[in-house]
Amino acid sequence: MQVSVVPPSTEGTAGEAPLLRPRLLTDLLDATVARHPDWTAIDFLGRTWSYGEIGALVERAARGLQDQGLKPGDRFGLCLPNSPYFVILYFAVLRIGGIVVNFNPLYVERELEHQIKDSGTRMMAVPDLVQIHGKVLNVAETSKLDRIIVCPMTGILPWALGLGFRFLKRKDHAQVPDDARHVAWVDLIASDRAHTPVARNPDDIAVLQYTGGTTGVPKGAMLTHANLAANSAQMVVHVGDHPDVQERTLGVLPMFHVFALTTVLNYSVDSGAEMILLPRFDLKQMLKTIARTHPTQFFGVPTIYVAINGADEAALAGFKSIRCCISGGAPLPFEVREAFERRTGVMVVEGYGLSEASPILACNPLQGPVKDNSTGPAFPDTVIEIRDLDDPHRVLAQGERGEVCARGPQVMKGYWRNETATDAVFVDGALRTGDVGYVDEDGYLFLVDRIKDVILCSGFNVYPRVIEDAAYQHPAVKEAIAIGVPDTYRGQAPKLFLVFRDGMSATKEELSDFLHDRINKIEMPKEIEIRTSLPKTLIGKLSRKDLVAEEAAKAKPS
Incomplete structure (x- = not known):
């Protein structure tokens, strides 16, 4: 059975083409700047910028990047926390035909x-923070990075916060070399000359969003302007368009993550919403920001909802202003959803997607029936197919369980320079998600299992092979298996099982220290269990499945 959901009306204002028409991402910004130049675009820790100001800074940055030699098709990395710099450079790169590559600032040097x-x-x-700039600088020569644009954090903070950061956080400031590789932000935007127009097309690649897929080897999902703009338009249809009322989006999810890239950045700009940006998730800071700014839209991963559920009742009063609340990135446990709704009085609905789909494929309605443990119906103009696990060319009937596959304008072009992986992830033109599920009689999607071994940790994909490969670098490690185990805060957390070589050993603390420089914080095992042997299959292969079953049995109530 194929399930297709098409919105009742996707028409724009009079004279416009349908909302889901192919668009350039810069069209989203240009339209909002033209309509509402005085509306607040960004609130960053209390300092604000209007859409008109952001539009002007995008133009200056575009000119500056062209002067630095960035050409159409060139890849430009954003290794930044949520900030005005991210928004400005994102649109500036796209304005001149460049391709944005999102980098997680938590990456270790090997990953970068x-x-x-x-x-x-x-x-x-990069920001002028030693922990981020230092890593990028260390790999710049070997990775042939031509330019590092240095963005000063004091330049975007409110006056008092900037003063405190300048003098009280000196150790965090990077010592930036005075060389040809480094370009100061103030120099990048110095020229007021217009950028040189370049030919662009909605089918051009806009973003390389790296994802590990089934193997754990990172691959760049090629998301076009049309893909990302379509997912934004689908959000507008799903949430409801109120062109004369400005929404306020709380942006605590990192915009280098594709969920936030669409919901916090693209959709907010598309709908003219104010982006209330926080550089990282800190519960106390977030709750204070909510009380100060009264956001109307909140997008989070289950980890954040778990943290909110642990907050004092008085701190949750600010949630009353929120009318749109969506969870994504990982399954939202029913108990977490129920507790959040009871304590805040705000309904939260669950959606589903993946990087290769820009990322949203399905979501429960904000007005209408929400089904427990379902990710909701397909997004507008999206087709969900359930295909046979043994014969993926066979589409199954409604209610049957199989691999979730999808078609839609938000589905990626393919993987960057990887035809083999691209061929493997599509079947008969449909995107294979690697998840097992079924669609009920009302078109609601239910996920029941994962084909992939991926661990969903705070909305991020963690791949067991990455952890295992790092563990095998320790001279005492003979065998290693990493699996995901339930975690009340992060949804899942990695657990590492090890067997030592004969006559060798190491403490858990020593092993953690060893792994620290080889994998990032999200990938670090919550627990390391040392055994004399690990389960194996009949042909002698290490059996991850048996360990998963063991942990599941231990987690069941007696």
Whole structure:
């Protein structure tokens, strides 16, 4: 059975083409700047910028990037926390035909270097923070990074916060070399000359969003302007368009993550919403920000909802202003949803997607029936197919369980320079998600299992092979298996099982220290269990499945 959901009306204002028509991402910004130049675009820790101001800064940055040699098709890395810099450079790169490559600032040097080389990133923007700039600088030479655009945090903070950061956080400030590789933000935007127009098309690649897929080897999902703009338009249809009322989006999810890229950035700009940006998730800071700004839209991963559920009752009063609340990135446990709704008085609905789909494929309605443990109906103009696990060319009937596959304008072009992986992830033109599920009689999608071994940790994909490969680098480790175990805060957390070589050993603390420089914080095992042997299949292969079953049995109430 195929399930297709098409909105009742996708027409724009009089004289416009349908809302889901192919668009350039910069069209989203240009339209809002033209309609509402005085509306607040960004609130960053209390300092604000209007859409008119952001539009002007995008133009200056575009000119500056062209002067630095960025050409159409060149890859530009954003290794930034949520900030005005991210928004400005994102649209500036796209304005001149460049391709944005999103980098997680928590990446260790090995991960940064791989992604820079694989994508061919020529230039990268970083904050002037030693923990981020230092890592990028260390790999710049070997990865052939031409330019590092240095963005000063004091330049975007309110006056008092900036003063405190300048003098009280000196150790966090990067010592930036005075060389040809480094470009100061103030110099990048110095020229008031217009950028040189370049030919662009909605089918051009806009973003390389790296994802590990089934193997754990990161691959760049090629998301076009049309893909990302379509997912934004689908959000507008799903949430409801109120063109004369400005919404306020709380942006605590990192915009280098594809869920936030669409919901916090693209959709907010498309609908003219104010983006209330926070550089990282800190519960106390977030609750204070909600009380100060009264957001109307909140998008989070289950980890954040778990944290909110643990807050004092008095701190939750600010949630009353929120009318749209969506969870994504990982399954939202029913108990977490129920507790959040009871304590805040705000309904939260669950959606589903993946990086390769820009990312949203389905979501429960904000007005209408929400089904427990379902990710909701397909998004507008999206087709969900359930295909046979043994014969993926066979589409199953309604209610049967199989691999969830999808078609829609938000589905990626393919993987960057990886035809083999691209061929493997499509079947008969449909995107294979690697998840097992079924669609009920009302068109609601239910997920029941995962084909992939991926661990969903705070909305991020963690791949067991990455952890295992790092563990095998320790001289005492003979065998290693990493699996995901339930975690009340993060949804899932990695657990690492090890067997030592004969006559060798190490403490858990020593192993954690060893892994610290080889994998990032999200990938770090919550627990390390040392055993004398690990389960194996009949042909002698390490059996991850048996360990997953063991942990599941232990988690069941007696």
